Amino acid sequence: MIELPVARARLSDDKPLRIGPFALDSRLIVGSGKYASFEQMQRCVELSGSQCVTVAVRRERLHDSQGRNILDYLDLEKLVLLPNTAGCYDAETAVRCARMGREILLGLENPGAGWVKLEVLGDQRTLLPDPIQTLRATELLVREGFCVLCYTSDDPIAARRLKEAGASCVMPAGSPIGSGQGILNHNNIQIILEFLKEGQPDFPMIVDAGVGTASDVVIAMELGVDGVLLNSAIAKARQPELMASAIGHGVLAGRQAFLAGRMGKSRYASASSPEIGVITASPPPIVAAEQSQLEKSEKTA
Amino acid sequence: MRTQIQYIEITVNGVPRRVESNLSLEGLVAELKLAPRQVAVEMNQQLVPRRELGQHRLRAGDKLEIVSLAGGG
Numbered sequence: 460m461i462e463l464p465v466a467r468a469r470l471s472d473d474k475p476l477r478i479g480p481f482a483l484d485s486r487l488i489v490g491s492g493k494y495a496s497f498e499q500m501q502r503c504v505e506l507s508g509s510q511c512v513t514v515a516v517r518r519e520r521l522h523d524s525q526g527r528n529i530l531d532y533l534d535l536e537k538l539v540l541l542p543n544t545a546g547c548y549d550a551e552t553a554v555r556c557a558r559m560g561r562e563i564l565l566g567l568e569n570p571g572a573g574w575v576k577l578e579v580l581g582d583q584r585t586l587l588p589d590p591i592q593t594l595r596a597t598e599l600l601v602r603e604g605f606c607v608l609c610y611t612s613d614d615p616i617a618a619r620r621l622k623e624a625g626a627s628c629v630m631p632a633g634s635p636i637g638s639g640q641g642i643l644n645h646n647n648i649q650i651i652l653e654f655l656k657e658g659q660p661d662f663p664m665i666v667d668a669g670v671g672t673a674s675d676v677v678i679a680m681e682l683g684v685d686g687v688l689l690n691s692a693i694a695k696a697r698q699p700e701l702m703a704s705a706i707g708h709g710v711l712a713g714r715q716a717f718l719a720g721r722m723g724k725s726r727y728a729s730a731s732s733p734e735i736g737v738i739t740a741s742p743p744p745i746v747a748a749e750q751s752q753l754e755k756s757e758k759t760a
Numbered sequence: 761m762r763t764q765i766q767y768i769e770i771t772v773n774g775v776p777r778r779v780e781s782n783l784s785l786e787g788l789v790a791e792l793k794l795a796p797r798q799v800a801v802e803m804n805q806q807l808v809p810r811r812e813l814g815q816h817r818l819r820a821g822d823k824l825e826i827v828s829l830a831g832g833g
Contacts, residue, residue: 492831514829515830515832516830517827518774518826519826530829543833545832545833555825559800559825559827560800563829566796567797636833637833691833
């Protein structure tokens with residue numbers, strides 16, 4: 460078994476990720492679903508360097524079929540849990556779900572009580588968000604004092620409306636949940652960044668959904684997003700632990716590249732080696748037929 | 761003369777259940793062998809805070825949702 464490096468939580472010269480009253484060193488938020496086992500989930504969370512894990516709220520299922528509890532595999536001292544409203548298709552149900560998530564985290568005394576990843580879906584096959592119900596749920600939850608992180612599409616107008624409605628963080632999808640296609644519309648993601656950060660450069664934007672592999676994460680971070688949220692990219696990889704480490708490092712690499720400021724792009728070449736001081740070019744090689752012709756003419760001369 | 765125990769029908773997580781009438785929500789959580797700190801209880805679509813579970817008595821026809829945390833993205 461190879462030793463896998465644990466992705467360090469934060470670059471020493473970077474600020475933490477701030478969402479409402481929360482400050483996270485790691486810019487990666489990971490989901491807790493779809494793993495082969497709770498043990499695997501636990502290892503992957505650790506290897507990714509993430510400090511924030513999303514959880515779902517579901518009818519009483521305290522133990523899996525072997526009588527185990529997911530809470531036994533999430534270190535509540537080190538991790539902030541972020542309850543989601545996954546599976547909700549209307550604002551009222553999502554609000555009820557958020558309240559229940561808050562109540563449970565209050566009982567567990569985890570700092571995640573009071574924030575929620577809001578998902579209000581519009582369609583079962585695509586799991587695309589319902590923009591109208593999402594907006595309505597955001598308004599209701601903000602009124603109840605929640606710190607709302609909104610899952611939304613890559614529509615810049617929807618993203619802006621959610622920020623105006625009081626969302627603490629807007630999270631556009633790169634592509635459908637669990638589809639692993641990465642960012643499908645880079646242009647829209649960049650427009651959303653501009654819209655959300657206008658007048659408020661620290662307003663957090665997180666790419667959530669559709670991330671498939673480490674390069675997707677790097678690309679997102681290089682665009683300037685503040686963080687990435689993913690679940691399937693790790694859980695459904697052939698080797699989840701290895702992917703967790705890769706993705707943890709990907710977040711750091713992408714963030715470093717963004718902070719470093721990439722070189723510009725141009726149509727034409729620009730040599731990397733100096734152009735003066737190149738040695739004289741050698742004469743071109745003579746082919747065999749030409750060589751014997753040359754020798755003949757030299758003999759007759 | 762022994763008093764007869766009265767039972768009522770409620771619904772818990774979509775499933776009908778017979779419980780002793782006048783059972784409190786706190787009593788129900790205990791009957792279901794659940795850890796009160798790890799669940800949230802909603803009665804007739806209203807969340808009941810954990811500290812108030814003992815104050816609510818069940819009545820026939822009550823619809824409860826008792827939820828806990830599960831894996832999710």
